[in-house]
Amino acid sequence: MEPHKPAPGLKRAAQLIDKAKPPVQWVFEPSTLQGSPVPPRLWCVPDWIPDKVVTLLSGDGGTGKSLLAMQLATSCATGALFLGMEIAARKVLYLSAEDDQDELHRRQADINRSMGIDFEDLDGKLFWKTLSGEEALLAIPDEKTKRLKSTAAYNNLRNACRDEGIQLVIIDTLADTFGGLEIDRQQVTRYVRLAEAIARDNNAAVVILAHPSAAGLREGTGISGSTAWRNAVRSVLYLSKPEPADGDPPDRDARTLERIKGNFAPGSATINLRYVDGAFEVDEAESGSAFDQFATENKLLHIIKRGLSAGVHLSPSNRAEMYIAKHLKKSGEFGRMTLRQIHGLYERMLANGHLRIASIGTGKNKKSVIAPYDYPFLPDERDPETGEKRGN
Structure with a gap:
């Protein structure tokens, strides 16, 4: 029996497919790294907020996550300690879609007083962009393909960060800037990847503030909508009010900051905070000895x-x-x-x-x-x- 011979048309199609194969240069051979130094991990806040990726800071309304985020912004802008942790100074952009400039002014004045600094100490280091009352969506679904696409607001944000050398971007909040469906994993992942693109431009960190869903509050995960957010980002921080012991009244000034996901850090960690005169401080009496050290x-x-x-x-x-x-x-x-x-x-x-x-x-x-x-x-x-x- 003669071997089967493909039809001329099929043979021609196979030749075209072979020619269309991408060149092998698009892959990387790790063997070429032999003898090369291993690049260090870059951090905005060691073990808590990594550079070049996205961190989600979640907390129910009224817990003070915007205040905590502004304290982070101020510490990074001045190179001061953040919750007792040493960080390197860097340029910061705080994008607020919830609060207007007057509210940020009042909040910043309290932070400055707690840190012993003046507004002029932030010159050229900390920048605000308020979108309260404006169109704040950074990404929306395409009408035909439903694929999430960037908006003019996103393009302006990315260009500004690139031009100014911003190395910490804080987006307040997710609900105001994400125009997709939280149950759509592709749209969630696409939004995070757009934020990561801003981070990679300047080896920056991007922190996005979010409200947990009812299930996230009930289960203590701090996640909004679906688990897609937890899977898409590399670090998840959750700010909450601790539950009082049986019979004790609630402590209105107590907060707990928990690292519930950290791809590049060991396990979970908790910092106990206390609200004092307009700013958060580490509650040394309640924090664990490992963190204290x-x-x-x-x-x-x-x-x-x-x-x-x-x-x-x-x-x-x-x-x-x-x-x-x-x-x-x-x-x-x-x-x-x-x-x-x-x-x-x-x-x-x-x-x-x-x-x-x-x-x-x-x-x-x-x-x-x-x-x-x-x-x-x-x-x-x-x-x-x-x-x-x-x-x-």
């Missing part, structure tokens, strides 16, 4: 870096005038911590490799200075063994 270590790193930038050199020696424990106790920045506790904190961070002792100068002018392990060499810093100059 993390926040306190970050606070010490921030203080040391700030001091080095201002020429303040803290010493590990208890006989020195700038002995670290004595200086920090006198400053009051560590509250009720004792000299022994502050010294223990310093020694623990030294043992863990977070701090180092820099040897400055020679002879009678030689002194030891505490510095973060990854801090650049200080002026006239010397190798502790050879005495050779290491700094500029």
Whole structure:
């Protein structure tokens, strides 16, 4: 029996398909990474808000998520601690579709007072765009294909962020800017991908504020509509009011911030907050010891870096005038911590490799200075063994 031969037309079609195959260059071979350094993970807030992706900050109306988001914006704009965590300064755009400029003004004044800063300290670092009363939708379904498409408002937002070098975009809220159906997973995913495109332009973080659905409130997931939102974003934070114990009245000023999803962070985490004079503070009496230690270590790193930038050199020696424990106790920045506790904190961070002792100068002018392990060499810093100059 002769082998089957395809008809001429089928043979020609097969040839055309082969020619239409995309070139192999469109794939990437990971073997080429051999010997290349692994790029570090980029964070806006370490373990809580990653860069280059979208974070969802959810909370019921009246919990204060807009206030918390504005505190985040202010901390990022000034490089100040956020809920006890050290972050790098960056340009911030806060897009508000719910509140007008007067409301943002009042809220910002409270935040400034709590942080000890003025409005002029935000010059060129923090930007607002209010869409209250305007068309705020960033994406809507196409009338024919139903595929979600960007709007002029989205294009203006993306271009502004790219032109200004914005590295944190806060969108308040999801309900005002998403024009699709929350039960449509493709539309939800498409909206998140549009937001991610803004994040990737400048290695930025995008935080979108959302209201949880009735089911999200009941189940404590903080999710709006469907699980598509949780699946599409890389980090989900949930701000809520803690349930009072049996017989106790509700604590109107208490809040709980929970990381209920973090693709790049270990497990879940919780920070207990308290509303004090127009802003949220970490409730140290209620927060877990693991977070307290993390926040306190970050606070010490921030203080040391700030001091080095201002020429303040803290010493590990208890006989020195700038002995670290004595200086920090006198400053009051560590509250009720004792000299022994502050010294223990310093020694623990030294043992863990977070701090180092820099040897400055020679002879009678030689002194030891505490510095973060990854801090650049200080002026006239010397190798502790050879005495050779290491700094500029």
